Amino acid sequence: MAKILLIEDNEMNRDMLSRRLKRRGFDVVVAFDGESGVSTAKSELPDLIVMDMSLPILDGWEATKRLKQINSTCNIPIIGCSAHAMVGDREKGMEAGCDDYDTKPIEFGRLLGKIEKLLEKYSGN
Template identity: 35%
Template structure:
């Protein structure tokens, strides 16, 4: 399965997301703030990043922009985790580089479906790039 980095500052949300992803067979990396998440992404190059949007200090959108602007991590898909699902939020997340978002509170099937969609989409893009 995939190696997934979760960047989440709320312990209960980290625990829930981690349990859901581990139950599906994924390997986890975990960070409680954006600088730690950026360092882990650069070092381990996960297959996917789950990024909380409301992080202390550097928020998740700024962290996503930093990931996307770095050649080492720019190709890693980012799934935003947000308590905000208001009009205009999706556009802001996509503009920062998020491929999709899941709203909180997290729901098991919704999170796994979004993760699977991004992993399958990313794998398809990588296969197309190999033959080009």
Template identity: 45%
Template sequence: MIRILLVEDHEEIWDFLSRRLRRRGYEVGLATQGQEAVDKSRAESFDIVLLDMNLPVLDGWTVAGMMKQHPSTSQVPIIALTAHAMAGDKEKVLAAGCDGYHPKPVDFPQLVEQIELLVARPATAVQG
């Protein structure tokens, strides 16, 4: 079973995503703040991280960098979830250490496809 760490501070979004992901057979862990995400990713084993880039206090950009710099999480693929859909935003999240990019609102079938591709080939960036 694929284990996903969902990092999202908006209850409506994490509730929607976690329910749909669980129905698809994924195991979902939740973090609602950046430091909580870093701590959980180091304490537990996840196959992939879905990371909101606009978190309060410790933002997703910082979280992605911390995860990619730590030996226990450096190989875990990260998909950035962001409302930023401007030109260059995809490149910015990939440069920050994310392996994939998915704009909000979430296109669930496309997100599942990205998850499956990244978990199957963690070294390959999947562009959303």
């Protein structure tokens, strides 16, 4: 099954999402901040990244930009997630390089649909 890198600093969100994704059969790798998320993406080469945009050390906007500039990670689809539902945040996420964007609190069914759609699109099926 697909490997998902979950970059999330909130322990409750991280635990809930990783458990639910694992139950769906995904291999889940986690990182706690943007900097470790970038290095984990480079070493693990996941099939998809779920990126919190409000991260310590290196925020999700900048982490996404960096990942899209690295040859080995530039084609990994990224779903940006944020509690900020301000007008323009989705566009800002897409400009940073996100392939999709979701708002918190996470509605798991909606997020799962986005994950499956991107995995299908990027796997060529």
